[in-house]
Amino acid sequence: MKKMFLLIILPTLLFCGELRLYTFDYPVFAISDEDNQLNLWDFGENPSWIAIDKKMGWNDLRMLGGKTGGDRIKPYDPKEMTNFHLTHDMVRLLTPKDVVVCELGYQSSRERNIGNTIERYPERDAFSFTDTTFGNRTFRGPSLSIGYSRKGKYINIGALFSHTLEHGLKNEYTRPENFVRNFGVNIGFSFNLADNLAIGVNFASSDFQEIVETDGDAVIYRDVIGRTERIVAGSGFERKTKDAGYSLGFQSTYRFGLFNLAFLSEYLLSNVEIMDNFSHPEDIVYWQEEGHRIKGILTLSPIPSLLLGSYISSLKIGNWSEHPEYHSLISEIDSAEVTYGGGVRWDRGNFTIGAEYFTGNVCISGEEYIGAGHIERARREDVFRVCGEYYVIKSLPVRLGYSQRTGIVDRVFYGVGIGYRRDKIEFNLGGLYGLKETEEIQARRRDLKFFVGVRIFI
Amino acid sequence: MRRIIYFVLIVVMLFLHPSCGREKPTVIEGRASIKVVCVDTTGVPIENAQVEWISIYGKSPEPVFTDTNGVVEFYDLLSTDYTVSAMKEGQTAGDKLAGEVKIEVYPEETADDTIVCYVVRLGLKINEIYSAGPVNNEYYFSDQFIELYNSSLDTLHLDGVILCRLGGDIDNVTSIFQFPGTPVSGREYPIAPGEFVVLARNPIDHSQLYETSVDLSGADWQIYNPASPQEVDYPDIPNVTNIEAGEHRGWMIGLSSDEIIIATGEDTDYLNGIDLETVIDGVEYQSRLTLEQTLNDAIDRGAAGDGLIKYSGKSIERITAGYDTDNSTVDFHILDRPTPGWSDNMGKK
Numbered sequence: 001m002k003k004m005f006l007l008i009i010l011p012t013l014l015f016c017g018e019l020r021l022y023t024f025d026y027p028v029f030a031i032s033d034e035d036n037q038l039n040l041w042d043f044g045e046n047p048s049w050i051a052i053d054k055k056m057g058w059n060d061l062r063m064l065g066g067k068t069g070g071d072r073i074k075p076y077d078p079k080e081m082t083n084f085h086l087t088h089d090m091v092r093l094l095t096p097k098d099v100v101v102c103e104l105g106y107q108s109s110r111e112r113n114i115g116n117t118i119e120r121y122p123e124r125d126a127f128s129f130t131d132t133t134f135g136n137r138t139f140r141g142p143s144l145s146i147g148y149s150r151k152g153k154y155i156n157i158g159a160l161f162s163h164t165l166e167h168g169l170k171n172e173y174t175r176p177e178n179f180v181r182n183f184g185v186n187i188g189f190s191f192n193l194a195d196n197l198a199i200g201v202n203f204a205s206s207d208f209q210e211i212v213e214t215d216g217d218a219v220i221y222r223d224v225i226g227r228t229e230r231i232v233a234g235s236g237f238e239r240k241t242k243d244a245g246y247s248l249g250f251q252s253t254y255r256f257g258l259f260n261l262a263f264l265s266e267y268l269l270s271n272v273e274i275m276d277n278f279s280h281p282e283d284i285v286y287w288q289e290e291g292h293r294i295k296g297i298l299t300l301s302p303i304p305s306l307l308l309g310s311y312i313s314s315l316k317i318g319n320w321s322e323h324p325e326y327h328s329l330i331s332e333i334d335s336a337e338v339t340y341g342g343g344v345r346w347d348r349g350n351f352t353i354g355a356e357y358f359t360g361n362v363c364i365s366g367e368e369y370i371g372a373g374h375i376e377r378a379r380r381e382d383v384f385r386v387c388g389e390y391y392v393i394k395s396l397p398v399r400l401g402y403s404q405r406t407g408i409v410d411r412v413f414y415g416v417g418i419g420y421r422r423d424k425i426e427f428n429l430g431g432l433y434g435l436k437e438t439e440e441i442q443a444r445r446r447d448l449k450f451f452v453g454v455r456i457f458i
Numbered sequence: 459m460r461r462i463i464y465f466v467l468i469v470v471m472l473f474l475h476p477s478c479g480r481e482k483p484t485v486i487e488g489r490a491s492i493k494v495v496c497v498d499t500t501g502v503p504i505e506n507a508q509v510e511w512i513s514i515y516g517k518s519p520e521p522v523f524t525d526t527n528g529v530v531e532f533y534d535l536l537s538t539d540y541t542v543s544a545m546k547e548g549q550t551a552g553d554k555l556a557g558e559v560k561i562e563v564y565p566e567e568t569a570d571d572t573i574v575c576y577v578v579r580l581g582l583k584i585n586e587i588y589s590a591g592p593v594n595n596e597y598y599f600s601d602q603f604i605e606l607y608n609s610s611l612d613t614l615h616l617d618g619v620i621l622c623r624l625g626g627d628i629d630n631v632t633s634i635f636q637f638p639g640t641p642v643s644g645r646e647y648p649i650a651p652g653e654f655v656v657l658a659r660n661p662i663d664h665s666q667l668y669e670t671s672v673d674l675s676g677a678d679w680q681i682y683n684p685a686s687p688q689e690v691d692y693p694d695i696p697n698v699t700n701i702e703a704g705e706h707r708g709w710m711i712g713l714s715s716d717e718i719i720i721a722t723g724e725d726t727d728y729l730n731g732i733d734l735e736t737v738i739d740g741v742e743y744q745s746r747l748t749l750e751q752t753l754n755d756a757i758d759r760g761a762a763g764d765g766l767i768k769y770s771g772k773s774i775e776r777i778t779a780g781y782d783t784d785n786s787t788v789d790f791h792i793l794d795r796p797t798p799g800w801s802d803n804m805g806k807k
Contacts, residue, residue, distance in 0.1 A: 079782040326537040328487035328565035
């Protein structure tokens with residue numbers, strides 16, 4: 001099997017594309033932004049806190065375009081990819097207690113010279129589905145997310161729904177056609193136990209489904225049950241992948257003196273069912289993952305212009321897969337990931353600078369009863385970020401971001417952007433350049449993105 | 459106090475939500491085994507018979523030979539359906555023994571069964587079928603052909619023999635062509651022991667049109683329908699002629715799946731099917747083994763052509779010329795290039 005470690009699919013939360021943070025590669029401590037605060041929404045993704053987090057209403061229009069290309073680092077990387085996103089989101093304060101958020105987006109991506117894969121996300125599971133052709137393919141589709149939150153004296157409630165659709169077509173015979181949809185729901189409650197103490201729980205669920213259809217005479221390879229099987233479809237072929245994920249989380253924030261503490265604990269469950277339909281539907285494989293995540297952040301602000309932060313997280317996942325027809329175990333693999341780090345931020349009037357560093361270890365062990373046998377792997381990943389923002393004039397900030405990741409694939413990221421805010425209008429413009437490298441296969445891949453956003457406050 | 463009770467109730471409700479996962483299996487995949495005993499038709503164990511398996515996951519990596527008790531075992535197998543075949547070479551051409559058995563294997567279990575081996579039938583055989591057409595984007599498959607082979611030790615005769623395409627089984631004939639001459643008793647069209655005969659609709663050099671096509675200019679017979687307006691009759695080549703009334707199409711067979719038989723020609727009343735007793739040989743081929751096999755077991759117990767791709771320029775041929783255990787799954791293999799008039803393992807004639 002090529003891969004036996006699936007990230008549990010979390011609900012698709014579309015309210016995360018803030019351009020300012022994007023310029024800096026989403027720092028935790030190095031830059032303070034309204035979208036990375038230590039509260040139950042930004043930190044814990046509990047929608048009941050939206051009503052408290054959003055102080056103003058707005059309309060926001062964003063456009064993002066990008067181009068990625070170079071050597072193939074992963075087997076199914078396209079030689080070149082261009083993508084475009086257009087998003088409109090809005091926040092409405094219906095009453096001082098009720099907030100509605102809504103986001104409507106449309107995305108388009110074109111992958112050139114992509115090899116073999118006919119699935120939308122070929123590396124998301126171990127049971128790949130490929131053909132023998134290289135070609136270009138296009139994916140397009142809308143997304144919608146809508147949420148409601150109400151704050152009370154003691155109890156806050158909130159719910160968020162998201163729905164994404166994508167349609168894809170590869171221009172090479174057998175012209176595989178993809179129909180992808182993802183539906184997510186996130187329901188949360190939170191309690192203001194004291195002015196400086198809040199706790200919350202949320203239940204999130206996502207339901208991903210992809211159907212791949214091919215024309216007749218498809219030559220398809222499916223990697224399943226430890227072996228690559230060739231299928232020759234005389235009159236077309238269809239694969240349906242159903243991936244359901246659930247998470248149940250508990251979050252807490254506590255402020256005491258100069259300290260701010262946030263804690264999160266999550267139970268995760270995800271299962272994947274793959275069904276192929278040649279002449280009749282056939283259950284190919286079932287795969288289940290169960291995990292637990294703990295995350296904690298502690299910040300200290302000894303003086304108003306200085307912030308020190310520390311971070312720790314742990315994620316343990318156990319997964320297994322079965323041959324559905326015989327209910328027999330194909331593999332059982334456990335992984336444990338621990339990440340810790342810290343950061344510092346210094347604000348001085350019109351100038352902010354920050355840096356942070358995280359290091360993580362992932363240990364994977366288990367058995368693939370067919371194929372690789374016993375597995376024992378460990379890897380380390382480090383992330384370093386530096387961010388700076390300078391207000392040339394009162395309403396015109398200039399931003400610079402740099403981050404470096406080292407691991408199986410090394411990645412360097414440069415971000416530059418400017419903003420403008422006057423009265424009720426905010427404008428953001430930026431660009432990113434990323435470079436991925438891996439010494440193992442001597443491959444290098446470049447990533448270039450541009451974005452522009454206009455926000456009108458209400 | 460009340461808000462704490464509310465909170466606790468909500469947390470309890472959330473954590474008590476029904477689990478959406480399945481029970482983890484207790485048996486492990488890939489640890490099944492097969493144990494077979496090979497015997498002849500009198501029940502005597504066959505020593506040193508070569509045994510192989512085939513399943514949707516592939517074939518056994520290497521053949522294994524039976525011990526003195528006729529027993530052989532395969533280990534570390536995946537759970538699925540297997541066809542296990544045995545073959546024992548004899549002292550003379552007519553002494554070859556072969557047989558097979560279908561076995562379903564369950565996880566962590568040993569499947570026991572017996573393979574009864576029969577003497578391999580000799581006679582007139584459909585030795586090669588080229589149906590897929592060459593590599594092309596114009597849907598060209600006019601280069602299809604069928605090759606016959608005489609695996610017996612005697613000269614046989616093609617007089618009156620019929621070539622049928624079936625729609626599933628012998629009770630549904632979808633096309634029927636016949637050699638000239640009198641069935642069974644005719645002696646005008648002999649085929650010598652070890653001789654190949656090629657039947658083609660268009661006996662021309664198709665490789666001039668497509669590189670991966672085949673030169674059929676040396677075909678022995680043209681499969682011809684005089685009623686078809688598109689047909690060209692090549693006068694130097696004798697015809698196997700359509701005998702279906704009202705049929706205006708030329709001969710063709712399915713590119714990746716079909717059922718083909720040859721029969722003596724004693725029964726040509728195709729409307730009610732062909733009598734089983736008159737069938738000389740038959741082959742079912744299909745691009746995937748998991749499709750349902752439809753041809754009568756008395757003619758062919760398994761289909762050939764697993765993995766045969768349309769417009770690939772590939773053909774299916776018996777693993778050795780004339781080798782026939784009446785199970786095309788084990789009797790045939792796929793050739794990258796067709797070999798009209800010769801066999802891949804016997805060289806060109």
